[in-house]
Amino acid sequence: MDLINWVDFPPLGDARGSLVALEGNKTVPFDIRRVYYLFDTKAGVSRGFHAHRRLQQVAVCVTGSCRMVLDDGVRREDVLLDSPVRGLVIRSMVWREMHDFTPDCVLLVLASEHYDPADYIRDYRQFLSALDGEA
């Protein structure tokens, strides 16, 4: 299974401008139960540093850019999110970090579950142990 999976959003724009519609189980590969966005991220701030046991997400940088690091315990890859017509799929049990937010960055996240603090793994060693437990 690839660590980096993109979904391309069909652009529905016309001469007036651009439009993207995101639909659960269509453009986004799960039922969308929650939407949140990060914006106004201060200079030099990195976020994330956790994995989720169950949650799946799609992250779209609708304005500006940021760099996302994904790590599945074996591979660690780095991608630039800088397009409003492409989303990065983050499956469960993948460690993520976000860096290098531009001041104008708005990072939209579509999530498969409601917010649940118990779903987070915030310690990298615990993340690796949880992966071992799955094997």
Ligand code: TYD
């Ligand atoms: P957190 O997940 O720690 O942000 P990040 O991993 O991107 O750095 O979330 C920051 C705070 O916001 C934390 O107190 C939990 C809260 N929060 C919610 O209440 N609901 C949500 O859907 C999310 C994503 C966060």
